[in-house]
Amino acid sequence: MxxxxxxxxxxxxxxxxxxxxxxxxDVVMFAVRDGRLHVLLVKRADTPGEPFPGQWALxxxxxxxxxxxxxxxxxxxxxxxxxxxxxxYLEQLGxxxxxxxxxxxxxxxxxxxxxxxxxxxxxxVSGANASEADxxxxxxxxxxxxxxxxxxxxxxxxxxxxxxxxxxxxxxxFLLPETFTLSELQTAFETVLGRELxxxxxxKRVEDxxxxxxxxxxxxxxxxxxxxxxKLRSKTAPVFFPRAIGDSKSRAAK
Amino acid sequence: MxxxxxxxxxxxxxxxxxxxxxxxxDVVMFAVRDGRLHVLLVKRADTPGEPFPGQWALxxxxxxxxxxxxxxxxxxxxxxxxxxxxxxYLEQLGxxxxxxxxxxxxxxxxxxxxxxxxxxxxxxVSGANASEADxxxxxxxxxxxxxxxxxxxxxxxxxxxxxxxxxxxxxxxFLLPETFTLSELQTAFETVLGRELxxxxxxKRVEDxxxxxxxxxxxxxxxxxxxxxxKLRSKTAPVFFPRAIGDSKSRAAK
DNA sequence: AAAATAGTGTCTCTTAGACACTATTCC
DNA sequence: GGAATAGTGTCTAAGAGACACTATTTT
Numbered sequence: 001m002x003x004x005x006x007x008x009x010x011x012x013x014x015x016x017x018x019x020x021x022x023x024x025x026d027v028v029m030f031a032v033r034d035g036r037l038h039v040l041l042v043k044r045a046d047t048p049g050e051p052f053p054g055q056w057a058l059x060x061x062x063x064x065x066x067x068x069x070x071x072x073x074x075x076x077x078x079x080x081x082x083x084x085x086x087x088x089y090l091e092q093l094g095x096x097x098x099x100x101x102x103x104x105x106x107x108x109x110x111x112x113x114x115x116x117x118x119x120x121x122x123x124x125v126s127g128a129n130a131s132e133a134d135x136x137x138x139x140x141x142x143x144x145x146x147x148x149x150x151x152x153x154x155x156x157x158x159x160x161x162x163x164x165x166x167x168x169x170x171x172x173x174f175l176l177p178e179t180f181t182l183s184e185l186q187t188a189f190e191t192v193l194g195r196e197l198x199x200x201x202x203x204k205r206v207e208d209x210x211x212x213x214x215x216x217x218x219x220x221x222x223x224x225x226x227x228x229x230x231k232l233r234s235k236t237a238p239v240f241f242p243r244a245i246g247d248s249k250s251r252a253a254k
Numbered sequence: 255m256x257x258x259x260x261x262x263x264x265x266x267x268x269x270x271x272x273x274x275x276x277x278x279x280d281v282v283m284f285a286v287r288d289g290r291l292h293v294l295l296v297k298r299a300d301t302p303g304e305p306f307p308g309q310w311a312l313x314x315x316x317x318x319x320x321x322x323x324x325x326x327x328x329x330x331x332x333x334x335x336x337x338x339x340x341x342x343y344l345e346q347l348g349x350x351x352x353x354x355x356x357x358x359x360x361x362x363x364x365x366x367x368x369x370x371x372x373x374x375x376x377x378x379v380s381g382a383n384a385s386e387a388d389x390x391x392x393x394x395x396x397x398x399x400x401x402x403x404x405x406x407x408x409x410x411x412x413x414x415x416x417x418x419x420x421x422x423x424x425x426x427x428f429l430l431p432e433t434f435t436l437s438e439l440q441t442a443f444e445t446v447l448g449r450e451l452x453x454x455x456x457x458k459r460v461e462d463x464x465x466x467x468x469x470x471x472x473x474x475x476x477x478x479x480x481x482x483x484x485k486l487r488s489k490t491a492p493v494f495f496p497r498a499i500g501d502s503k504s505r506a507a508k
Numbered sequence: 509a510a511a512a513t514a515g516t517g518t519c520t521c522t523t524a525g526a527c528a529c530t531a532t533t534c535c
Numbered sequence: 536g537g538a539a540t541a542g543t544g545t546c547t548a549a550g551a552g553a554c555a556c557t558a559t560t561t562t
Contacts, residue, residue: 019319021277023351023362063351065273065360070352095349095364097277097317098324106319108277110349110362183541200543201524208523224540225532243497243523437514454516455551462550478513479559497550509562516557522550530543535536 021097021106025074026060028093028113028158029083032175032191036137039155040082043132044148051103052148075112082133089115089174093158101150113158115174166192170211170239173232181220181227209239275351275360279328280314282347282367282412283337286429286445290391293409294336297386298402305357306402329366336387343369343428347412355404367412369428420446424465424493427486435474435481463493
């Protein structure tokens with residue numbers, strides 16, 4: 001077991017002198033487009049020498065020890081670079097690290113997942129050195145492209161986590177614009193869950209959880225009865241419902 | 255933003271040539287001793303130059319790129335080194351990384367948490383270079399010692415996660431020996447939860463979840479009616495209950 | 509028989525789902 | 536009035552808690 005204070009000399013990236021794994025941060029960014037859940041992917045540069053050239057991957061990359069104060073700041077930086085969004089819902093997903101997941105050697109990545117409001121979905125920014133970025137629809141457990149590294153695994157974990165948490169939290173609310181109607185909120189839940197919900201019990205649930213606040217005299221007009229417009233009571237913290245939304249159906253594991 | 259393929263030359267730990275953070279793995283090991291929840295801590299070496307000399311810390315350390323296939327293998331290695339236990343319940347907790355959490359520079363750690371069966375708690379192994387190790391009781395949100403690095407934060411996250419998951423999973427079962435009675439199982443839940451449970455509803459819950467299997471003609475004898483002895487149906491996977499154990503009481507956040 | 513713990517049954521309360529119902533707008 | 540969506544009320548079923556009850560052992 002290597003100890004940082006040993007004084008064998010091999011190479012020195014800083015005060016520690018033994019072979020160390022490299023560290024990255026990847027972000028799974030979700031948004032709803034055309035009533036379907038999408039994830040933002042980037043196409044890797046087609047440079048020879050780069051691993052997985054030209055393949056789709058999660059946006060992410062190496063931590064910049066000068067720019068990034070901490071892991072979350074690094075994730076937020078990558079988010080802003082790709083989408084321009086400054087403060088979306090962001091949650092740590094997990095980490096993956098092994099000898100083999102990157103052909104360049106021992107790598108570990110800290111994965112985050114983010115929920116972006118519909119409004120911000122318009123422009124996939126093809127940033128500085130990212131050759132291409134696009135919103136790809138979620139199909140089944142993940143995406144129908146083959147992804148670089150172990151990004152398929154990470155994406156599947158993110159989709160599973162999101163679907164699981166929808167059962168007992170208000171996460172889909174972060175996929176909507178600032179203001180919305182209850183029907184729109186319900187549709188967001190249904191989009192993520194992949195099944196329809198009963199209107200009456202959904203509304204009771206939302207009401208009891210005090211998730212939203214009605215905006216006085218604000219209504220969504222259409223060719224029918226206008227709908228009350230709401231906003232979230234808390235723009236950042238999700239609400240935890242006391243029971244799963246499927247109740248009698250058992251909650252999925254992990 | 256640094257790119258791995260840039261060819262400025264600064265130093266070279268492997269093929270990547272820019273300043274990189276260091277990576278560790280820490281493990282929060284829980285066990286029940288004398289009816290109370292404990293965590294295994296180690297005392298850091300009292301060597302000058304080492305950060306936090308002589309202070310209590312979570313067991314863990316640098317990834318060994320030669321020995322460790324992946325993050326989980328690294329966590330299991332550290333677990334075995336400290337306790338001798340080979341396959342406990344092990345779950346990824348999260349990761350913490352920042353410029354400031356280690357005085358030696360940008361560090362990130364992958365934290366795991368483990369539940370150890372009572373049987374394995376007897377011997378805190380003071381391994382090779384670990385100067386001292388001991389089981390410390392959980393008090394409130396964490397432990398009453400001051401811990402090295404941000405280990406207090408990590409420990410508190412582990413305690414919170416454990417307490418939260420007890421509400422809807424069978425995690426405390428992994429704190430018991432192979433076989434146990436339902437009363438012992440209930441006590442394990444109560445120890446972690448920090449509150450008493452109703453016997454009847456607890457047993458219904460366990461029964462409905464098909465968590466345990468009765469051992470034919472095995473009974474725990476005492477100065478009273480003997481109790482049926484059970485074992486877990488699955489020694490590794492926790493069971494997820496359809497509802498929180500507190501039900502009407504709301505589940506804690508995160 | 510008493511003590512002690514194991515194990516069960518009954519009642520009530522809460523909440524989710526099903527589903528029918530009413531309400532309000534535009535055409 | 537009809538179409539369309541918003542919003543509400545009523546009934547039922549399932550599961551959790553409270554708590555009293557029975558069961559089986561040792562002393």
